[in-house]
Amino acid sequence: MAVCARLCGVGPARGCRRRQQRRGPAETSTADSEPDTDPEEERIEAGAAPAWPGGGPEAAGSPSSARCSLLELPPELLVEIFASLPGTDLPSLAQVCTKFRRILHTDTIWRRRCREEYGVCENLRKLEITGVSCRDVYAKLLHRYRHILGLWQPDIGPYGGLLNVVVDGLFIIGWMYLPPHDPHVGDPMRFKPLFRIHLMERKSATVECMYGHKGPHNGHIQIVKKDEFSTKCNQTDHHRMSGGRQEEFRTWLREEWGRTLEDIFHEHMQELILMKFIYTSQYDNCLTYRRIYLPPSHPDDLIKPGLFKGTYGSHGLEIVMLSFHGPHARGTKITGDPNIPAGQQTVEIDLRYRIQLPDVENLRNFNELSRIVLEVREQVRQEQQRETGGSPDPPQEPPSFRGPDELPAEDSEKSSNGAAAAEQPAPEQPVTSGHGQPFVLPVGVSSRNEDYPRTCRLCYYGTGLIAGHGFTSPERTPGVFVLFDEDRFGFLWLELKSFSLYSRVQATFRNADAPSPQAFDEMLKNIQSLTS
Structure with a gap:
């Protein structure tokens, strides 16, 4: 903008500075978040040319007449130049001179801005029938909302x-x-x-x-x-x-x-x-x-983060967002139910602790799987106590896990979060190939979807959030995170004796990326605080 002004002979010591002094705050501010009072839209629509002392830069004998000026370029070239600029810059450009203002009424410029900034690929010429211009579409619809x-x-x-x-x-x-x-x-x-x-x-x-x-x-x-x-x-x-x-x-x-x-x-x-x-x-x-962002992706993530559909017992299918945070992965509910509301962290996976499943025959024994997971939980507990400087508590008897039919009616639907445990506290590399090991649900574990994969790649220790009706008495209980492939994973809730299968949402979402990792983390805190 400043370059255009100088080339037109409007230096900062002349018209530009004086014009800025004359314009009020409402003319110079950016677009407000409320569409009904959007000064940016008004600027795009108005594009008023200012009054120039002494006839403006086009006047004969002006200092700019002796050097090259954008005003000397043919209009069709100026249209091409202006069409490559962001639409929000064009109102200011219209205030440079009358010629620029007239050129910026060319609908070709605004048609290109609609296409490049908002993906409008239709033939906008049909708007001529209704008397609506591409500039109207940009200013009153796309930019405004x-x-x-x-x-x-x-x-x-x-x-x-x-x-x-x-x-x-x-x-x-x-x-x-x-x-x-x-x-x-x-x-x-x-x-x-x-x-x-x-x-x-x-x-x-x-x-x-x-x-x-x-x-x-x-x-x-x-x-x-x-x-x-x-x-x-x-x-x-x-x-x-x-x-x-x-x-x-x-x-x-x-x-x-x-x-x-x-x-x-x-x-x-x-x-x-x-x-x-x-x-x-x-x-x-x-x-x-309230706005939500898709989770940012990193090269060392176990799989690509994103949105997944998952089974939640009698509550049907729900939408969960899988995101990675250093050595942990988290599943946050985008949709919820009367037990675990939307916004809550339903599962948390500790990628430092791998779980090695037994062979298929032993895996069918629920007690054998419970023993393995509880050993990992004890290892995690002791490690956490060492990190906090506390002394380990004496070993406790493992809790007796109950099936869904043994839980009170109000507690029969809960949500979990899980992963697995290994000896090395280092996140696993992204899954790229390999078919993994045979997988089968233990006898007595219920699953609404019997068409789950029969092979898995990796398993981790994790915890899941469960609660009674109305989000009463929430607690985190151990479970197993089962990674099948890039687009499917599962979670086995030990206490509920149930299995949830998750499949990736394949839809493409525009304008959904977080501006920064910090903005994404803040978004997670905000949606969780609404239901805490």
Whole structure:
């Protein structure tokens, strides 16, 4: 910008400095997080040329006439130069001179900015029919709502969720991602549109709620603060059916499950209660979303971190984020249940402690596996005491592990976190090849998905978080983290005698990378604090 000004004969001692002194704070500040009062958008839309003393730099006899100036370049070359600059810099460039301002009304420049900055690949020429320019699309839609693009977690009690806000053609759409139908953990994610924003007239962008049976209807989006926004439906009657909520819920079951309420009530009662809550009430009031980031990846990670779908007993499938933190890996719940809410760390894997599983025949014996894991737990406990300078406690009798049927009803659904133990306290190298060893679940261990891999590569000691209904009496208990391949892992909960299988979410998410490892760690703390 300063180079352009000097080439045009506008040195910092002349027009630029005077103009900066005349402009108020509202003209020079960057875009606010609230779309309704976005000065950056106003600058892009206005692009007003300033009054120049003595006729401006184009005046004859100006000091710039004796040297090369951008003003001497042909307009088509200036269009190409300006189109390569960030869109947020163009309003300032428009204030250099009248010629620049006229050139910046060329829609080719803004079409390129829409494509390169926001991935809009459609032919924007069709906008001419409605009288909407590419500059309108950039300023009033894409740039104005740029703060809500990316991944978000809705604040729906303990249930959480995963919202992906993307630019889709000439729309900005909020897609709610849902796990596959239980127990098909390997199936792709399901998704539904919750809201969309589009620009069909020059005046302003339109927000529409996509929920309900009567089609898109009026909604509202407000950016509350950094990394947080809210949505509200202005016509909640569009969500209602003539038969009331019961009929509405039955219709949802037919659409989502292809089955009747009576067919699946007993099998998925808890999950149905959850989905009914979300379906019938999430837009009755203002719903808040908080930003989440994908975990950063490092070359020495065991596998690529990311989002995984996992089985959680009668709670069905849930979404977990796997991340690596030095010698530990952690699984954080993006969706939750009445026992372990979203945001909680469900499993923690200690990569310093490998577990060597016995042969298949001995592995079928649950007591043999329990003995191995408890020995590792004791080793971990003693190591932690040495690190803290304490003296080891006398050996304790191993606890008797109970099966799910032996637990109280309120404790029968809990979550765990695990990995395994070895002698060397060094993280394992990333998994690259090899088929590993045979794997089979011990007799008496339940699994909702019987189609788990029959070979595994590595096992580690870990702990899992379990709790009663309402997140009462939470505690961490030992378990086994089982790595099958790059996209699948499992966790065997010893105390619950149950096995959870996890499969990677293969979807690609834009605008979801953390700006720094520190920002990611802070995000994890924030979403966990909401449910602590």
